[in-house]
Amino acid sequence: MHTFKTTLKILLAQRLMILIYVVWLCLMMFGLSWSMIADLSKADSSVTFDAARPDVAVVNRDAHGAALDEALRDFLAKDCDLVDVGTTSEQLQTAAASNYADLIVIIPDGYTQRLADALAEDGEEPRLDVVVSFTGAYGSLAKLEVDDFLRLTRLEALAGQAADGSPVSAAAVTDAAGRVNDTLADDPDAYPAIHVADDPKAATDRQESARTAYVTTVKMGVYPLLAAMLVCTALTMNSFAESNVRRRLYASPQRTGAMVIQQFAGCALFGVVVSLLYWAASLALPMLGGLPVDGVPPATIMYCGLSLAIYSLVAVSAGFMISMLSANAVAVNAVANVFGLLVMFTSGMAFPVDMMPKVMIAIGKLLPGWWFCQSIDAVNGADGRIDAGAWLACSGLVLLFGVAFICLGLAFSKLRRNRPDLSAPGATQLAEV
Known part of the structure; x- marks a missing residue:
């Protein structure tokens, strides 16, 4: 438990990375989503007619x-x-x-x-x-x-x-x-006033707009959650990979596997909390835009929240894998941005699937972002459709990516433990008091 608490302290101490990857990236996606919500809130909501005046x-x-x-x-x-x-x-x-x-x-x-x-x-x-x-x-x-x-x-x-x-x-x-x-x-009839009749489907249209806004905002989390959790997890666990720290950890009576699990659990808890905050913001944005969120099926809301939490755990697993390579901060940032953008552009979120080349679709299916978006589409509530079976299958594939990342990370960890750089330094180093 001590390692778990230490992991959280180290993680929260990385204020700059949290500000850039968690706060800024999410705000950027929320800004894109807000522009879409503003357009949806204006559509089909007018009760007056203003004729164009040339x-x-x-x-x-x-x-x-x-x-x-x-x-x-x-x-x-x-x-x-x-x-x-x-x-x-x-x-x-x-x-x-x-x-x-x-x-x-x-x-x-x-x-x-x-x-x-x-x-x-x-x-x-x-x-x-x-x-x-x-x-x-x-x-x-x-x-x-x-x-x-x-x-x-x-x-x-x-x-x-x-x-x-x-x-x-x-x-x-x-x-x-x-x-x-x-x-x-x-003549009172020379310029008759134009009256707008109430649209019986106006409320339904606005509810549909709220559902579209919510689902789209949730899918936009495919990039910021992956990049943020990968960077924060990798840098946090890299703090335990320094030679002096590793030497002390391996000399302690605790099992190495238990310490690694606690480190991963601390990062996973942070990832789930961030995903839940993103989920809450995704639901709050349509409300702030004046769209009735009661049109979003409760099952869609809950399934989307679970998809975000599962995806954040996979992102943490990717960060765990990168940390086992002992990569420096520059390499971690490069991997997070390149891998995150690749996942985003091949997931079907940035472009409609019917406009994507077959090569991009094939690449997307080899990455977790595609199946995350597919899980959202399975329960997006369009026409009241909630396909729990398809959601479970897609979410299971997303989890398999996380398992694969963890397995690769453990393999890299074993290779690192067998490296000879854990031996004592050639000269005694005096500690500074």
């Missing part, structure tokens, strides 16, 4: 068309945002090239009079000069409103002509344009 610029070059220009602006202001792009050719070209406005409407010189003449003689109506944005459909929709305004103005002008028999003049056209806006303003 940016429209109206340029009047008609000396006698001020009233028509004002009426057109009033008509478009109901559904569009009016912007100013200037009046010169250079300014208009710059606005069109920079896509500053979705639609630019130019009233050419003499347009009002030509429109009146066309209506009086039943001729072809003149056209406005328009420039539609090339990046979206909002400009085209705004152009339809411009056409609608001209159509209503024409009908109003012709109706006035039929009522009093007077010819259609430029003044009559501008008066008709003003009456269009007045008529629409007095």
Whole structure:
């Protein structure tokens, strides 16, 4: 028990490694998960409708068309945002090239009079000069409103002509344009409000989003847990591998195997605690994002927690194996990052499985991260599906990796004990008091 307590003290004394590998890596994964949760919390949750308002610029070059220009602006202001792009050719070209406005409407010189003449003689109506944005459909929709305004103005002008028999003049056209806006303003049904009906599946969708967020966050632990536990375990157990320390340990009445088991148990306890904290954070993040976690099946929550604990024990086993090689801190960090990234990119967490090459899938199946993610998928609760048998099989394979790491570590330990570097030094070393 003394070795167990000493292991925990040495482990907790490695504050820098714990800060980098446990705290920082987990926070990095939580940051990625939070961005996904924020997007999921916004999806399908709106109870109001906000119509997109295109940016429209109206340029009047008609000396006698001020009233028509004002009426057109009033008509478009109901559904569009009016912007100013200037009046010169250079300014208009710059606005069109920079896509500053979705639609630019130019009233050419003499347009009002030509429109009146066309209506009086039943001729072809003149056209406005328009420039539609090339990046979206909002400009085209705004152009339809411009056409609608001209159509209503024409009908109003012709109706006035039929009522009093007077010819259609430029003044009559501008008066008709003003009456269009007045008529629409007095008609309550001209601009009907859009009401959003309640989606009967809205709550179910948000519950599904919470389940997806939770499961994805749990799977993101494939890299930080492996790297953190491998580094912390290897460096802690390396502290017992120094020549002077090993000599004293082997000279003690305790059995070597019992001391190694206590060292491993101390690191395993730390790994399980970290995995449970990660598990709690994975469940808390969807709650903080406003998603209802009651949609996550309780069985999914419990099985995922067990998968994290089992995976952390395998990571501790990998750290135990590396420590038996007496690798220095630089080598341990290199192995943890290379091995952790390899496991992450071949586990199916970083990329969808159907997009991964067959070579990556084959490599992934030879590593514990793949089976950890498969165990999560088996009990992810999609459509209420909980496959306990598949979870047990995948978790058993993950544990077999841990057993293999321990066996390799014991083999390395036996080779190290047979090395001749345990002999006494050639000269007596005086202890400093």
